[in-house]
Amino acid sequence: MSETQPLRPTSVAEVQEAVRAYPRLRARGGGSKPALSTPQNGQTLLEMGGLRGVVEYDPSEYVVVARAGTPLAEVAALLAQHGQYLPFDPPFLAQGATLGGTVAAGLSGPMRQRYGGVRDFILGVELVDGEGRRIRGGGKVVKNAAGFDLPKLMVGSLGRLGLLVELAFKVFPAPKATCTLEVAFPRLEEALETLYRLAGSPIELYALDLVPPATLVLRLGGLSEALPARLERLQSFLGQPGQLREGEAEVAYWQGLNDLGHLGAGALVKVALTARRIPALERVLGPAPRRYLCAGNLLYLAWEGKLEELDALLKAQGLSGLVLRGTAPQPQIGIDLAQVFARKVAAALDPQGRLA
Amino acid sequence: MNPALSELQGLFPPGRLLTRPGELAPYASDALTAFRAQPLAVVLPESHEEVVEAVRWCVRHRIPYVARGSGTSLSGGSLPVEGGLVIGLNRMNRLLRLDPKERLAVVEPGFINLQVSQAAAPYGLYYAPDPSSQPVSTIGGNLAFNSGGAHCLKYGMTSNHVLAARVVLPDGQTVVLGSESLENTGPDWLGLFVGSEGLLGIVTEITLRLLPKPEAYHTVLAAYDALEKAGQAVAAVVASGLLPGAMEIMDALAIEAAEAAVQAGYPREARALLIVELEGEAPQVEAEARYLEEVIRQSGAYEVRVAQSQEERLKIWRGRKAAFSAVGRLSPDYLVQDGVVPRSKLGQALAEIENLSARYGLRVANVFHAGDGNLHPLILYNGRVAGELERAEALAGEILQLCVRLGGSITGEHGVGMEKKAYMPSMFTPEDLEAMQRIRQALDPLELANRGKMFPGDHPPHRPPSGPHPLEKAGVIARE
Amino acid sequence: MQHKIDSEKLGPQGEIMAHAIEACVHCGFCLPACPTYQVLGEEMDSPRGRIFLMKEVLEGSLAPEEAQPYLDKCLGCLGCVTACPSGVPYGELIGTYRGFSEPKRHRSPFQRLFRLALQETLPYPSRFRAAARLGQFAKWMKPLLPAPLKAPLELLPERLPQSEPLPEVVPAEGPRRARVALLAGCAQQVLQPGFNRATLRVLAHNGVEVVVPRGQGCCGALALHTGERARALKLARANLQAFAGDFDAILTNAAGCGSGLKEYPLLFRGQPEEAQAKALAAKVKDVSVFLVELGLKEVPPLPKPLKVAYHDACHLAHAQGVRSEPRQLLKSIPGVALLEIPEGELCCGSAGTYNLEQPALAATLGERKARHILATGAELVVTGNIGCFTQIETHLRRLGRPLPVLHTVELLERAYFG
Structure with a gap:
């Protein structure tokens, strides 16, 4: 069955109509994660870019509320004007990634190391479920315990539990100054040992990345008057001065990583893991361009070969992956995470499988 | 003994299946003493398998159940369902x-x-x-x-x-x-x-x-002669771009109670105390402390203390942490609320609470997580005076209404439980609540798990009749 | 907590209990502090649960027998009082409740006999000595005896020390700095006369004249804490008389006795002797507190350095708030390395006669305490109470590690006199 014409709602009511009118739907924000937003099997494409705009922003409240189709770049620019930022550091700003798409994919970036990922900053959500019902969960204040935590559920929901229309986030003051240290080690074991030592120490990093084979990239942030002393302590902790980046070049370095272009043009995959899995994984990933973020909790890699191979490989390692770009029957690869809780909740939100 | 209970006897040894009146009475409520319910029995599992058996027993006999830890919930979360099972997890404590x-x-x-x-x-x-x-x-x-x-x-x-x-x-x-x-x-x-x-x-x-653990803490205690000044100080700290680990405010009544309880050495005449704690790497904290000092100086505090040692730091916190229970010294009963308001509305909320307190003739002690706008007004009352409990509840209702009106939430952290389920409609539309109910029913079609909590509907057990709630009278909500 | 207790019907004792119950806000902070909750893990055996049960009984909605087993298991250690942010006077509540409920209570003939035996021997040194001698004789019979009788036998020492009659007055050495009266205690005179001897010597050496008033007797704490109100009043009246003189302080060297004497105002509430009781209680001090306030004469160092673990008796720490003074005394002995026992706030299980009435629980707690002590690597254990002394000694011995145990003043005695 061929794909039908894409829809482009500009209001929540139109989203609801679309859900009721079409048997199968796939939402798309900026299209930066094509494996998640390309319609298949007769799905009608729902372009969410028409639901955009910041609804509320009070810097003194640390809260921003925006429609789901708002580009991340727009939100980030607004926050920057007030010295604030999105602490979960989502990727694909320049590629037009939207808030909704980022939440649906559950994507964070290197700076998640400091304060947390998407799930740690989402406060409230408005969505349209699989029956076209408009539902709100959470709220607009940084602390709220009323009702089920639907906002967290939506993180990583891939548009399959509901179509996001409005989101509220907690935001933080951006670090006043930053600097980056790149440290090369002779072997992976030593790099990992240092990674562990850093992660268990009181040293507060905005990024703790591992670039295979054995290079750590660390970012410090905070008040500029304290940075030199902290940098010196970090260097002596590491036992070597490393290669320092500062100023505009430092900012540009991290901005350059935001589009994950440094991983090349292969299929782009996110893997969730912990640092202790890295040695085994490193032995089997071959030349695939990759970077481990957040003390080894997050891996982005590019896969040149067939995704079935990566799927089998991840299964053998006991890990799960999410295909962001590339062709796969299902974007979720690796071990099967299906379980009864998931099935029942999904059935409650989308009984007819319109969004599946 | 009914056959269902005999079956339960086969699953749990006598010391871990409680059925006698003397055994059940202490489990009838948690830290929210306004509510009580008599369970049918209490089981104390010691393994995952025993928990599974207990739940399956409940399903087989369609008996509702409530899980319980230490029973410290302030919203009736571990209140039993009348005639239901209590599954006490406190022995699974390894x-x-x-x-x-x-x-x-x-x-x-x-x-x-x-x-x-x-x-x-x-x-x-x-x-x-x-x-x-x-x-x-x-x-x-x-x-x-x-x-x-x-x-x-x-x-x-x-x-x-x-x-x-x-x-x-x-x-x-x-x-x-x-x-x-x-x-x-x-x-x-x-x-x-x-x-x-x-x-x-x-x-x-x-x-x-x-x-x-953070390398360094910098803990500041600032005393103010007015509650609003403390609230404004918090706004100023936030505006300066600092991100403290914690910011807490206590008002005069709370200070009095805390001092009586733990003798933390708080400045006794303060109308408000603000605790701000910075934490992190030592050079960063030292630099932040200088900004904080400036902000606090400009905020009009009449006394400022900085903890010079771990001991002093713990002392500052001891009073704050004991404050809730400590108000038991000031009053035979109290209701603790748990509303949230946007931080910028904190001053306004406090002023309005003060007015409400005067209007209802009940003292209200205030303790709150100023950093995230989470208020804990402690409404002091004497349950033995006719009508006082009802007035306290009405006052509590108005405070929650106030929080929602200012754009906040009815609960920041204590949860809805039994206590606030009637207010859920003020935060969520019927569709929102239905969606949550659908999720709940997908997993628990018989509504056995914590039946009667969180969602409006069903009268709470054994409450003294108190008439329609003010929000009901105003036609804002209906108890079905 | 709200309650429907008709305190008028219950008399002045009712007021005391109702007030305590009112103060409780059911917050549960007492649970981690309660030894029986830690061991048994059920709400009925926690202070919060017990307060609730007493409330239910006093309101008439629960039969007293239903609550009894759990109230009986309360150690009366007052660990909950230390932990309670609301200031619930739990000690007053449980003591008053036991006095109130005991007359109505049904006990088996054996139980009554056992309790009578305890009440009629322990508080009277000469009777206790005779009974103890008999007990030692009967130790070989232990395997044949029913369980409740085993416990007392197990707690008796291998050898009973020689009895040491106490002088009426001990003069101060050098210029007199103070004049005090000493409560000699009851059980400890038989089991550890060395405590009183050390107390007298250390005080005299520090310029204190000590009077041991004749006509004094057991402080009555045992009777009061187990519900024998009439007996407690009788014993207390004798002490009101005996200690009526002009003293700078009335000293005790047993935690339980110090706390017992300080309870006289509560015991005599509403009675003609109330004012006298208050006057007496105001003068009562533990010997460690008195010595710290007085200021010790310089203490010579011990022959060799010693690792000492100090055990807080519940009736010093929780009941009287005395924690730092004994430690200060110990630290003033050069050569002492003071060690803190893990779970130091938790009762050793002695709790008056608890280890006789609830032997299984007491043994669990005693072993727990002994293991914690051994884990510190201490070479000596010091404590300020005869009950704790006996319990700790017994359980260290049972674990095969019989470390020496001393009273705080005994270590001072050693330092001063060798």
Whole structure:
């Protein structure tokens, strides 16, 4: 069955109509994660870019509320004007990634190391479920315990539990100054040992990345008057001065990583893991361009070969992956995470499988 | 003994199946003493399998159940269902594994919150969520209510520190939600479960995230002659771009109670005390402290103290942490509320609460997490004076209404439980509530798990009749 | 907590209990502090649960027998009082309740006999000595005896020390700095006369004249804490008389006795002797507190350095708030390395005659305490109470590690006199 014409709602009511009118739907924000937003099997494409705009922003409240189709770049620019930022550091700003798409994919970036990922900053959500019902969960204040935590559920929901229309986030003051240290080690074991030592120490990093084979990239942030002393302590902790980046070049370095272009043009995959899995994984990933973020909790890699191979490989390692770009029957690869809780909740939100 | 109970006898030995009146009475309520309900029986499992058996028994006989940790819930979360089963998890209280290298701890649900940090301390690690009940409350209970504490603004609540949980679902099936990784590749099922107040299942094993202990703390106690000044000081701290680990305010009544309880040495005549705590790497904290000093100086505090040692720091906190229970010295009864307002509205909220207190003729002590706008007004009353409980509840209702009106929430961290279910419609539309009910019913079609909690409807058990609620009278809500 | 207790019907004792119950806000902070909750893990055996049960009984909605087993298991250690943020006077509540409920209570003939035996021997040194000698004789019979009789036999020492009659007055050495009266205690005169001897010597050496008033007797704490109100009043009246003189302080060297004497105002509430009781209680001090306030004459060092674990008796720490003074005394002995016992706030299980009435629980707690002590690596254990002394000694011995145990003043005695 061929794909039908894409829809482009500009209001929540139109989203609801679309859900009721079409048997199968796939939402798309900026299209930066094509494996998640390309319609298949007769799905009608729902372009969410028409639901955009910041609804509320009070810097003194640390809260921003925006429609789901708002580009991340727009939100980030607004926050920057007030010295604030999105602490979960989502990727694909320049590629037009939207808030909704980022939440649906559950994507964070290197700076998640400091304060947390998407799930740690989402406060409230408005969505349209699989029956076209408009539902709100959470709220607009940084602390709220009323009702089920639907906002967290939506993180990583891939548009399959509901179509996001409005989101509220907690935001933080951006670090006043930053600097980056790149440290090369002779072997992976030593790099990992240092990674562990850093992660268990009181040293507060905005990024703790591992670039295979054995290079750590660390970012410090905070008040500029304290940075030199902290940098010196970090260097002596590491036992070597490393290669320092500062100023505009430092900012540009991290901005350059935001589009994950440094991983090349292969299929782009996110893997969730912990640092202790890295040695085994490193032995089997071959030349695939990759970077481990957040003390080894997050891996982005590019896969040149067939995704079935990566799927089998991840299964053998006991890990799960999410295909962001590339062709796969299902974007979720690796071990099967299906379980009864998931099935029942999904059935409650989308009984007819319109969004599946 | 009825056949259902005899069957339960086959599953639990006599010391761990409680049925006698003297055994059941103490389980009839938790820290919210305005509510009581007599359970049919209490079981005290010691293993995951026993929890499964208990739940399956409930399903077989269609008997509702409530899981219970230390019973410190302030919203009636561990209040039994009248005639239902109480599944007490406090005997499942072991630390199963502490992995300092991977920075995680695996515990049973009855393990006490504070004990996690105590176990992690030798490795320079700690468990961040610190509700004031932490010496008593269990991890299982913390998880059910997504417990907060004073250090939430910077590092989040329980949900941000739980990595994985093994759950017994209301139908007796077992699932594992989450993983050791901080990241997910699919929906955050565990995130939905945490804070679901016992309605979606019982945890039997929890993996917690441990953080490195901050290198340095800088704890400041500032005394003000007016509550609004303290509120404004908080706004100024935030506006300066600082992100403190904690910011707490106590008003005059709360100060009086706390001093009586723990003799923390607070400035006695203060109308408000502000505690601001910076934490982090020493050079950063030192630099931040200079900014903080300036902000506090300009805020009009008449006395400022900086903790010079760990002991002094703990002393400053001791009073704050004992404040709730300490008001028991000022009044035979109290109701503690847990509203949230946007931080910029804090001053306004406090002024209005003061007016309400005068209007209702009841004292209100205020303690709150100023950093995230989470208020805890403690309404003092004497239940033996006719009508006072009802007035206290009416006042509580008005305060919650106020919070919602100012754009906040009816509960920041204590959860809805029994106490606030009537207010859910003021925060959520009927469609929102239906959606949550659908999720609940998908997992628990018989509504056995914590029946009667969180969602409006059903009269609370054994409450003295108090007439229609003010919101009902105003036609804002209807109790079905 | 709200309650429906008709305190008028219950008399002045009713007021005391109702007030305590009112103060409780059911917050549960007492649970981690309660040894029986730690061991048994059920709400009925926690202070919060017990307060609730007493409330239910006093309101008439629960039969007293239903609550009894759990109230009986309360140690009366007052660990909960230390932990309670609301200031619930739990000690007053449980003591008053036991006095109130005891006359109405049904006990088996054996139980009554056992209790009578305890009440009629322990408080009277000469009777206790005779009974103890008999007990030692009967030790070989232990395997044949029913369980409740085993416990007392097990707690008796291998050898009973020689009895040491106490002088009426001990003069101060050098210029007199103070004049005090000493409560000699009851059980400890038989089991450890060395405590009183050391107390007298250390005080005299520090310039204190000590009077041991004749006509004094057991402080009555045992009777008061087990519900024998009439007996407690009788014993207390004798002491009101005996200690009526002009003293700078009335000293005790047993935690339980010091706390017992300080309870006289509560015991005599509403009675003609109330004012006298208050006057007496105001003068009562533990010997460690008195010595710290007085200021010790310089203490010579011990022959060799010693690792000492100090055990807080519940009736010093929780009941009287005395924690730092004994430690200060110990630290003033050069050569002492003071060690803190893990779970130091938790009762050792002695709790008056608890280890006779609830032997299984007491043994669990005693072993727990002994293991914690051994884990510190201490070479000596010091404590300020005869009950704790006996319990700790017994359980260290049972674990095969019989470390020496001394009273605080005995270590001072050693330092001063060798």
